[in-house]
Amino acid sequence: MIDRAPLRLVFRSRRHTLLRELRAPRSTTPRALPGTDDPEPFAVERHPDHAVYAPLTYEVGTDLHAQWDAGLWNGNTLFDRRSGTVYAARRVISAKREGDGVRLTLATNEAKRRLIARIDPDRAGGLRVRVRPSSASGVISMGDSFASRPSEGFHGFGGTHGSTEKRGEKVYSDVVQENLGGSETLLPGLALFPLLVTSGTSYSITELGGVPSPTELPGGFERFMFPNGMNAAYYPQAEFVSSHGYGFLLNQNLRSRWRLATDRPDAWQVEASGSRLDYTVFPARSRRGAVRDLTAVTGHHRLPPSWAEGPILSRAVKSPALPGSPPAETPASYRAKIEQDLADIQRYGLRISAYGFEGWGMLDPAYVRSVISRLHAMRIRAVLYVRAYVSDDALATQPPGDFEETKRLGLVATTASGAPYEFGGNGGSPSTLLDFTKRATVKWWRRRLDYLIGLGADGFMQDFGEQVQDDMHFANGMTGVGMHNRYPVIYHRVSRQILDRWATKHAKREPIWFFTRAGYSGRPGSAAYEMGNFPGDETVDWGAASGLRSLAPDMLNRAVGGAFGFTTDIGGYIDTLTGPPSEELFDRWSEWAGLTPYFRVHNSASTGVRMPWSYGASTLELWKQMAALHQRALPLMRRLWRKGRRTGMPVTRPLWLSAPEAPSFGRDQEWMLGANVLVAPVVTKGDTSRTVALPRGCWVHEPTGQRLTGPGSATVPAPLGALPYFFRCGTRPFKTRAR
Secondary structure, three states: OEEOOOOEEEEEEOOEEEEEEOOOOOOOOOEEEEEEEOOOOOOOOOOHHHOOOOOOEEEEEEEEEEEOOEHHHOOOEEEEEEEEEEEEEEEEEEEEEEOOEEEEEEEEOOOOOEEEEEEEEOHHHOEEEEEEEOOOOOEEEEEEEEEOOOOOOEEEEEOOOOOOOOOOEEEEEOEOOOOOOOOOOHHHHHHHHHHHOOOOOOOOOOOOOOOOOHHHOOOHHHHOOOOOOOOOEOOEEEEEEEOOOEEEEEOOOOOEEEEEOOOOOOEEEEEEEOOOEEEEEEEOOOHHHHHHHHHHHHOOOOOOOHHHHOEEEEEOOOOOOOOOOOOOOOHHHHHHHHHHHHHHHHHOOOOOOEEEEHHHHHOOHHHHHHHHHHHHHOOOEEEEEEEOEEOOOOOOOOOOOHHHHHHHOOOEOEOOOOOEOOEEOOOOOEEEEEOOOOHHHHHHHHHHHHHHHHHOOOEEEEEOOOOOOOOOEOOOOOEHHHHHHHHHHHHHHHHHHHHHHHHHHOOOOOOOEEEEOOOOOOOOOHHHOOOOEOOOOOEOOOOOOOOHHHHHHHHHHHHOOOOOOEOOOEOOOEOOOOOOOOHHHHHHHHHHHHOOOOEEEOOOOOOOOOOHHHOOHHHHHHHHHHHHHHHHHHHHHHHHHHHHHHHOOOOEEOHHHHOOOOOHHHOOOOEEEOOOEEEOOOOOOOOOEEEEEEEEEEEEEOOOOEEEEEEEEEEEEOOOOOOOEEEEOOOOOOOOOOO
C-alpha cells in the first residue's frame, strides 16, 4: 500500500502489516551532514543526530573511498568518508500502472529534483522497489528507513561474526579479507602491524587514528575483527530475515550500510552507495517462509558428492614467517611432507575420504599424478588448490610462470590505460587479478581446471576473490567500484559452468566438488554456484572475533542465506601471532566440526600443519571418534540438504529459526540439525561442562543418556571427547554405530 502524502510504503500480507516506511518528516529543510567515516576499521561513528530517517533518501555531495592497496588486507576498505546534504521523498506527484506494477513520480525537499520509483511483483511472492533520481548528478548514496518494534530481530547478512542477532548493530556489506582479531591476538598484533603491509602505501596505527579501547567497542576486543570491524565478512550477504516474518534483499553490488535499531530503537535503515536503490521485500508472515522466499531468489548450495562430506586432511604450504620474507617451503620439503602424510594415514588406519595438497604447482606434474593415483588406490579422493589472483609468490600454490603468461595474454584486470593492474599480494610479491568477464580468461581457466582434472583431481579449494580495487577496469566495462562485491559471484559462476559442462561430457563420473572463500548475495548470488564455503583464515585462538567462538555465528548467519555447506579449518589457520593450536584447542575444534556439514583439517599457515596424530594418542583417538560421529550423522545431513534446496531451511539451523522459544543465551553457540538434534559444543578454554538452551519438549543428552525437558536451560558434563548433543526423546536420527 502507498500513502500519497506524506509518502509511505506499507508492506502487508492479507491484513497483517509486516513492514512500513517511516513517514516523510514534517520539516522541508534538507539536512547537511558533516563528513563521516562510516565503515569499520577505525570508524568514527556517525552521531545519532546525523542520521536522517525518512522514506527514500538520497545524499548529494562527495564520497572519498580508500582501500588497502597491498598485503593481507588488499582491497579492504580503509575509510569511506562522505560529506553532503541528504534529501528525502515527500509525496506522490503521479502514479501510473505499468504491467503488473506501478511507476511513481515523487516530490522531494530539493526544489528541482524528483525521484522515479517502480514497484513490481518479484519472484517468490516478493515486491521489488526500484528508485532513481531524475538527475544523478552529485548523488553519492540512496537509502530507505523503516519502523521497527522493540521485539523485532534481524538475522542473516552472510558470514558475519559476533552474534546471530544484529539488532542494535551496524552492518557494512562489503567483501573483505584477513581478520586478525580477538583479545588473544589483537594486542600482540599491534607490534607486527606495520610489517603486514608489504608494499604500496603503509599506514601506521597513529596515522589511522589509533585502535579503539575495549570500552569503545560492543563486547570489547572479543568482537572486534582487526582491522575490519565486528561485522566484516569474507562472505557478506546484503539480505536478512526479520523475526516478524519478512525477508529483505538489497539487489545491488555497491557498498551498503545498515543501521539496525542502533541510534533509534524504533527504526532501521539501509543506505547504498551510488545513485539508485533497488530492494525486494518478501512478506511471508513467518520466519521459515521468509527464508524460503528469500533464498528462492538468491540461491542455495548444491549438494556435494557424498565423499566430500567425509573426513578430509589437507597439507597446506608452510608460509613465510611474514609476507616478503624468504620462502618457507621447497619442492623437496613439501614432497617429503606429502610422503609422510600418506605413510601416517596408513600407519594410523585413518578412514579419510579425501586428501588435499595446495602446493601442487611447485611439484613435477608426473609426481602429482602419481600421488593422486596412490590416493585413489587407497580409496581417497584428491583435492587441489586454485585462486583468483596470480603471482609467483612464496605461497607457491600455482605453477611458476603464470604471472607473466596471464599478463602477456591480457587475462587480468587493468588500469585505466589498459596496462595490467599490479598490486602487492598476500605472499609479498607482485600480483594481478584474473578478469573473469573476459572470454579469453574463461578459456584459460577452463584449461587450468581441465588440466588438474586430467591429473586426477576430484575437487578444488577455490580461494580468494576479495582483492578488487576501485580503480581496476574489467572487460565488461565495469570498474572495481561495481565489481568489488560482484567479483566472487562471477568467479564462482565461471567455475560452476565449466564443471557443469565437464559433468555433461563425463556423465558416468562423479561431479567435481569445489568450495570457496569469498562470496556475496545477488539474483542469484554466490550460493547458487558453490557446494561449500570456508570462513576465511580463522585465527588459532578461542576468540569470538575470528577464533573458535566466531564459527557458529558465521555458519548460522550465512546458512539462512542459502550457504548450507560450511567447512571450518579444524585447529584454525592464522598462527603467526599465536603459535600452533594447543592440544585442547585442536580437540575442541574437532568436536565443534563433528556435527557440521564438513569435517576438514587445514591449519597452521606459518608454524606448519598439525595433523590429528601430531599431538599423541589421545588427540588422535578423539579426532577418530568425531570423524565417526560425523559419518553417522551424514545421512541425516544429506537428507536435510536435499530438502533445504526446496524449502530454504538450512542443514544447520539457528535456534531463533527452529526453536525461538529456547532461552536466547544459546542462540549464538548452538544449532539444530533438523527438528530432532541439538548441538552445543564447548567453545571456552578450560570448560568441562556446558550450559545449554533447550527447545521445547523432551531431550536426551546422548553422551550420558540423561533426559531433560525444555524450554529451559540445563548444565551437562562436557569433558574432552564428550561433545554435548541431544536427540529428541523417542528418535534415533543418526546411523547406528557399526559393531
